[in-house]
Amino acid sequence: MRTRLILAAAAAGLLSVPLPASAQTLTVITAGDQNMVDYVRDYLGPQFEKTHPGVKVVSVGTGPGDAGSQKIYEKLAAQKAANANAWDVDVMVIHQKMAGQMVNEQMLLAYKDKVPTGKMVTSQTASNSLGANVDGYVIPMFQSQTAIAYNPDLVKDVPNSYSELVEWVKKNPKKFGYNGIKGGMSGVAFVTGWVYAFGGNSDKLMKGPYDAATKAAWDKLLADLKSFNQNVVITPGNAGTLDMLNRGEIAMGPVWVDMFYTWMADGKLPPNMKLKLVAPGMPGQPMYYAIPAKAANAKLAEEFIALATSPEVQADGIVKKFNWYPGIDAKYLEGKLDKASWDKLFADIKPDDLSSKGKPFPIAPYFNDILESYEKKVAN
């Protein structure tokens, strides 16, 4: 009897969660690591509740990586298939791959032009998500970027481009390190940048259309990469590269910029380390704010995203607290950010560099071609 009561109570509890309470509830669902959930719950949510009395922001996380976005998709796809009139998610934070798929399946609301900050978005990735046209449906929450980190005590003649890096590595064998393609995305980004630099026609890789014959032209650049690898250290992972930079075992290596600054703030990297975004550019990736096509509180959701992408929040929350690059054009942040934080993020990589040399990853089929060609012709 008692068990049954408990079960009934539990069932009631489970059922009651998704129902909108009498006061309005804004549901924000986030793919990504726990820090993103915390960001909404502890930072954005309270600010929004202050300006919108009676609204409660609920933050839900679905886990890191594309798998986290996949869960959001499955939840909404089920509601779509059931012809529900109002979906129980108002704002979502998703990865690039899923944004394209959801636009294609008409699951997103075109809201960008309805929010005032929509005009401040200039990055390529805001309209092109790994080959899919997502213009109007998303605003980047942040942009994360890869770059070459180096120790200025050991590197005097800092390379400005991939070609100069090749020369530098010849002169300084085993002083450059990256993690191959199986040890994390910073190495994948480095290899992608290599193909952009020496393959020609990198626009086609980023925008399509896909042509299976393209990879045949990569033999030379992959052979060059193989001989380049003879003089570099293959590190164990994203963190492995940072570790070796910290211990002075390598002088240069590709890293995620946000990881770089976070490690530095934690005292795990010497404070004099610097970053360089080499020409023609290296890839980065955003995460997107999006609104489901039938969000129950679409109007509130727009206001929430307007706040989240306002120059103030982008400056204080995204840049200062989490070391990401802003999702809106960095020039709107000037003056909103204290000088120290501005200098820190843009000291090495200027906003102009970021918009000219911050590239997207290639469209999915080219992306797989790059990885597999590397495995076949460089690693094996």
Next chain:
Amino acid sequence: MTESRGLAILLVAPALALVIALFLYPLLFSVASAFSDPATGELSLINFQKAYELYSIDIAYTLFIVVAATALTALAAIAIAGYLTMGETPWLLTGLAWLYRWPLFIPFIVAAQCMRTFLAKNGLMNNSFVAMGVLDPAQTVSFLDWRGVLITFVWKQTPFVALLLAGAMASLDRATIEAARNLGASRLRALIEVVLPQVGPTLMVGSILSFVTMLSVLSVPVMVAGSQPTMLTVDMAFRINAYGDYNVANALGVISYLMTAVTAWIYLRRSVREQRDGS
């Protein structure tokens, strides 16, 4: 008679069901997937061809690492177990007996994490040598490559084999050892010529179990060494995470099965013979 047989079947049924559901079914499923063309679903060797094209070096590397680590583990275990059996310095014996089991209780991933900072060029080991004046900072080298993987495996597996071996040696008839010593054999000679032949089967079982364990470890090659070349476990994980390609991952799995199959065959042959001799 039939009643007791029925009962016996009933008793083993849960265990059998578990083995079938959690081992036999996935095994057959992965073998089937390895031999089918992902495009057509027909029987094909295309996944093995791709596995060879992309990972031939990694296959050889994996075999080398595991064979070398097994051999070194066996040597280290013989040294430890041998000293525990024939050693004559009481405090050394107590100390060794107390110390050598520690790595048994440390998971592979923790061992790998420790080795990452211990074996690095400017890691704890080299820094200690430099502080002692044994090495010059310019002479230090990083062991975070195949040597690091080898060292981690041997460090982690030695206690396991040594434990089995020391047990077997302790249960030997000491008279044989003492006879050899009385006739003037050195301790080393008595170990090699008298003790080892008697504990051979135990050493082999311990080595085979280590071999199979090391072949399946993902964390150590991922964390200790860079990915070129790397072990098959890393390639399998990458095949699935980067491409969602289970077919080639399963083909690599089948290649690993073949490596373990050789040792399993030796193991089974040995245990069948033992049973026959015993009965």
